[in-house]
Every structure is written in C-alpha cells, then in structure tokens.
Amino acid sequence: MISIARKTLLHDWRRFLPAAVAVAFSGVLMTVQGALLLGIVSANALYVTQSSADYWVGFPGTQSVELGRTVPADTAAELYAEAGVSHTEPLLIGSGDWRAAQGGGVSVTIIGIESAADAKGLDRVIPRALRNLLSAPGAIAIDAADAGKLSVKLGDRAEINGRAVELIGFIDGLRGLGGVNVVASLQTARTLDTALPADGGATYFLYNVKRAGEGESIARRLNNRGSPPRYEVWRAGMLADMSTLYMLLDSGAGIAFVFATLIAMLIGAVITSQTLMAAVAGTIPQYATLRALGVPFPRLRKIVVEQAAWVGLAGLVASLVISLTIALLAAIYRVPFDLRISVIAGASGVVLLVAMVACMLAIHRLRDADPASLLR
Amino acid sequence: MRPVLQATHIEKSFNVQNIRTRALIDVTVDICRAEFTLMIGPSGCGKSTLLAILSGMSSPDQGAVHVGSFNLSELTDEQRDLFRLKYCGFIFQGFNLFPALTALEQVQVPLDYMNIPEDEARERALLALDHVGLSKRKHLRPAEMSGGEKQRVAIARAIVKRPVILFADEPTSALDSENGRNVIEILRATAKETGTAVLCVSHDMRLLSKADRVLQMEDGRLLRDERPNAVSQSTERDVP
Numbered sequence A: 001m002i003s004i005a006r007k008t009l010l011h012d013w014r015r016f017l018p019a020a021v022a023v024a025f026s027g028v029l030m031t032v033q034g035a036l037l038l039g040i041v042s043a044n045a046l047y048v049t050q051s052s053a054d055y056w057v058g059f060p061g062t063q064s065v066e067l068g069r070t071v072p073a074d075t076a077a078e079l080y081a082e083a084g085v086s087h088t089e090p091l092l093i094g095s096g097d098w099r100a101a102q103g104g105g106v107s108v109t110i111i112g113i114e115s116a117a118d119a120k121g122l123d124r125v126i127p128r129a130l131r132n133l134l135s136a137p138g139a140i141a142i143d144a145a146d147a148g149k150l151s152v153k154l155g156d157r158a159e160i161n162g163r164a165v166e167l168i169g170f171i172d173g174l175r176g177l178g179g180v181n182v183v184a185s186l187q188t189a190r191t192l193d194t195a196l197p198a199d200g201g202a203t204y205f206l207y208n209v210k211r212a213g214e215g216e217s218i219a220r221r222l223n224n225r226g227s228p229p230r231y232e233v234w235r236a237g238m239l240a241d242m243s244t245l246y247m248l249l250d251s252g253a254g255i256a257f258v259f260a261t262l263i264a265m266l267i268g269a270v271i272t273s274q275t276l277m278a279a280v281a282g283t284i285p286q287y288a289t290l291r292a293l294g295v296p297f298p299r300l301r302k303i304v305v306e307q308a309a310w311v312g313l314a315g316l317v318a319s320l321v322i323s324l325t326i327a328l329l330a331a332i333y334r335v336p337f338d339l340r341i342s343v344i345a346g347a348s349g350v351v352l353l354v355a356m357v358a359c360m361l362a363i364h365r366l367r368d369a370d371p372a373s374l375l376r
Numbered sequence B: 001m002r003p004v005l006q007a008t009h010i011e012k013s014f015n016v017q018n019i020r021t022r023a024l025i026d027v028t029v030d031i032c033r034a035e036f037t038l039m040i041g042p043s044g045c046g047k048s049t050l051l052a053i054l055s056g057m058s059s060p061d062q063g064a065v066h067v068g069s070f071n072l073s074e075l076t077d078e079q080r081d082l083f084r085l086k087y088c089g090f091i092f093q094g095f096n097l098f099p100a101l102t103a104l105e106q107v108q109v110p111l112d113y114m115n116i117p118e119d120e121a122r123e124r125a126l127l128a129l130d131h132v133g134l135s136k137r138k139h140l141r142p143a144e145m146s147g148g149e150k151q152r153v154a155i156a157r158a159i160v161k162r163p164v165i166l167f168a169d170e171p172t173s174a175l176d177s178e179n180g181r182n183v184i185e186i187l188r189a190t191a192k193e194t195g196t197a198v199l200c201v202s203h204d205m206r207l208l209s210k211a212d213r214v215l216q217m218e219d220g221r222l223l224r225d226e227r228p229n230a231v232s233q234s235t236e237r238d239v240p
C-alpha cells in the first residue's frame, strides 16, 4: 500500500513544519515551566531529599517538613523497641536571628544533625569530614550560595540569637526557597535556639529498616500505636512529596502553573489546528481526486489522522530533545530544574491531545473535497 | 451497440445568490461499450455537470442514471464511491496527479484502494505505464514531467483498473496539439482494445474525425447525437 499520507508529508514537509513546531513549542513550554516550578518548590523538601533515611517520624498531622513540631523523647525508645529498625537518630529544626560582623539581621533556619559518622541526616550534602568539624561547639555550615546573603567567609565568626558561631564549611545543595539554612550539630543547635527540646525530644526522628520489605508494616504498626497519636511516620519520599505539594499550593504557584499550562495548550491547539487546516485546505484538489477515484470519505480522514499523528510525534520528539537540552543547561548553570518523568508524561499527553484536537478541526476541511469540483 | 450507461431525463440546476442556472435540461443519453464518444459544446453548456452526474459524483435533480443493474440515484454515497472505485476511470484537464508520488505510485493508488495485492498492483501499474509509453519515466514525480507525460500518467492511472467506463473532461485542453493527438489516440485505442466505454469532453473540433460518436450540447440540452464514421462507412458502401 502506497502511503499517500506519509509521502505527502515528506514531500510537503514545509507545509507541515509549522504544525510540528507548534506542537513542540507547546510541549517545551509546558515541560520547562513544569520542571522549573517543581525545581523551585521541591527545594521545600530539601531536608528530606538530602538525607538518606528511609522513614521520618514527626508531629502528627504535619503537612510540610519545615512545619515540624517537637515529638517527645520516648519516641526514640519505641523506635529502638522495633526489631526491624536498624538505625535511628534525631533531627532538630529551629530558628534564629543571624548577625555578622557587618550587615543587618537575617532570620535563619537552624538544622541540628547527629554528629556520628554513620548519621543519615543531610548526609547527601554533608560529607563525613564536615560532619566531624561540626561537632565542635558553635561550628556551623551554610550553603555556599547563601554566603553573600549572610555576609560571611569561611572561618568568619558571627552570632545567632546572640551566641557565637563559626563558619567552618560550605554545603552544596541546601539552598532554601526564601530563607537561609544553617546546619549545626544537635548540641550547637540546642544552645542556639533554646526553644528546641533539651530532654531528648526532637523535631524528627529518622530511622532506617534492616529489610526493605518490612518497612511498610513497621510504619503501619508505629502509626497505629497510641491514641491520640503522639507521632506520625512517613516514608521519606512521601514526606518530600507532601512538602513539595504544600509549597506548590500554599505559594499559589500551582494555580499559576495550571493557568500557564492552559495557555500553552490553547496556543498549541490554535496554531497546530490552523496549520493543519491550512495543509489540508492546500491539498483539497488531491483529496477531491481521491474521492473521484472512488476512495471513500473515511479513508481520506485516515490520511489526515495519520499526518496529524506524525506531526504530533515529530513535535513531541523535538519537544523532548529541547527539554532535555534545557535540563542539561539548567544543570550546568545550577538553575533549579526538576525534569521528572511525570512532567514529561503529562506534557506529552497534553501535546498529543492538542494534536488530536487540531486533527479533528482539520478533518472538517475535508468537506470541501468535492470530486465534482475537479470537473469545471 | 450495447449501452453500459443509460441516463434518462436528467435535470440539474444551480442556485447561486438566488439566481437559478439550469445546467442540464431533460438530457437523455446512453454510452456504449468499446466506443470512443466525444461530447462537444460551448463552454458553460453543462458538459462537466453531465459528466459528474453520469459518474455518480453528484446527483441529478431529476432523472435516473442506470449502469448495468445499478440505479445510481438509489445508491448510498458509500455505494457510489465503490461504484466509481470499481467501474470508472477519470482523466481531468488539470491532470490532478499527487505531487508526492512517482509515476508508478500514482498508477498503483487506485489498485491499492481496491485491495489488490501489492505485487499484482505493481505489475499491473508497470503494464499500464508501458501501455502509455512511460515505462522509462516511472520514477519521476509530476514536477519532473511535461504536461503530455503527466496526462499519460493520468491515463495509466485511469485504465489500470480496467474500468467499464472512462470519463475524460477536456483531457487535451492543457496540451499542445501533438500531445493532445497522442492522448486522444491512446483513449481511442483503449476503447477498441479493452471494450471500455470512453466518454470524452472536448471543444477541440479537430478531434471530431477520431470519434465513433459525437454528442453535441448547447445550453444544457443534448442537441445532436451522431456516429459520423458509421454514416461515412455506410455512404462508402453506397458509393461503389
């Protein structure tokens, strides 16, 4: 079977190029803004995503990791009592008022982490050597990108809540959304923010399990212990997603994203359908010829559908290549860009929908393919 | 002569901006097998409109078209498509080839839609191209061919399905006289060799001598229906 659809597409590719570009454009627009937005709001889950703990135990009903409140000290005992739990440690989140030698006050978030060599808190960004240095009283580390905001250099002294601290290291990958993160040992954190529990309680307890298969049943058991519950257990990924989603909705960015996506969809659908319609309109005599030869109407429709599918596919591939290139550039220039499979899949789905709608509209033009019009 | 197509009392009018044009007025005609029938008449007299109705592309306001056992006006649109696909060939003034396809592919298209197996379709297409003397040009696209070659490809596309009726609407108008004569020769030979009924519209009076039968139209009516050569043959017989 000679594929008129494909041969015409290849022969007349200039005619179809704008449609493919429109598809690619709306795909890139949606993917990039989705990935950018996720990249930005997922910074809200950094404490979780930069730690390798499997499970997090925090105050019941916590919606986002930075909103954690104190859970009592005996929680740790209950975790130790679980035979399947291999490792547990506390993590503190407090706040403070930063004052450097020069510059005004900056409010900072204080993260207190375990100093032991095998600690899991923020272990993806705090190497063992740095963690060791942090065990000195008053030692702190910040993300390198925040040095300017706090007006400090390595080795500088400053004050948090009126207590002396010394910057002993920089972190790469703990840059907050708006606020500044200051990492210290548990002991230092407690002395800096006196509101933090000193009795062995913590904002979170992190734990790992011995066998991955047991994780969910242990979490379920812990979650059903005591009523009213004194703590809640989340899988790390779950707490991260909760925190990201919270920021997405709380900041209004989610609404902006939906709105921008609708616009990208609309623009894509309009341009794609217009160009596809023009392509069909421009080849009406060919369709009329097929009708004259006795080719039934549904077969003409099939040609348009096939062409729209190819256009959609070409646009999709282009969109994917461009999006991946942008992701690469974003990684090089350290722009928060979180290109997840879900973003790609979502944008691709919408783009194919756009191509389909455009195709439906273009098919209407086939009504003009009257074979008798060839006889004049 | 055995008619393959019989049209009786065909009426057709068009309304454009409330002005009614009677394009066909009480036309009754039949088309016969193995005959090269030429339809002549001034521009706008309804020749193309009649062709469209006889081939089932459009419906008459009144009257009936019978082809074999079919009554075209009783068929559904899909059945009329199928009728054209199986029994009719078309040649247009403007060639109407597909710009993206090579000559061979153009000719193969109707067979594809008739669900003829690829190998057989290719073989038949090659034969048809050979028949119009274009087997050496089978890989060319329309943009690479002359007008005469394009029209010969169009003829190959029309005859490859071995149609019962072949409709040609001013097939020579866009051609120079030599190519025009060539095209008419092929159409005439097709009628003779395959028994196809060929109905050709033209305003080229030089073609009159080639026709088995001449239909003359004017203002939507069929004025004359003659078989000039048959008449001359009978006169020849009369004159010793």
Ligand SMILES: Nc1ncnc2c1ncn2[C@@H]1O[C@H](COP(=O)(O)OP(=O)(O)O)[C@@H](O)[C@H]1O
Pocket: A375, A376, B014, B015, B016, B021, B022, B023, B041, B042, B043, B044, B045, B046, B047, B048, B049, B050
């Ligand atoms: N689709 C149409 N709409 C309106 N008028 C038409 C249409 N087709 C043909 N006509 C009119 O019908 C008459 C016959 O046209 P046509 O059959 O094309 O003439 P011919 O082929 O003999 O030159 C003309 O007056 C033409 O204007």
Ligand SMILES: [Mg+2]
Pocket: A375, A376, B047, B048, B049, B169
């Ligand atoms: Mg005409």
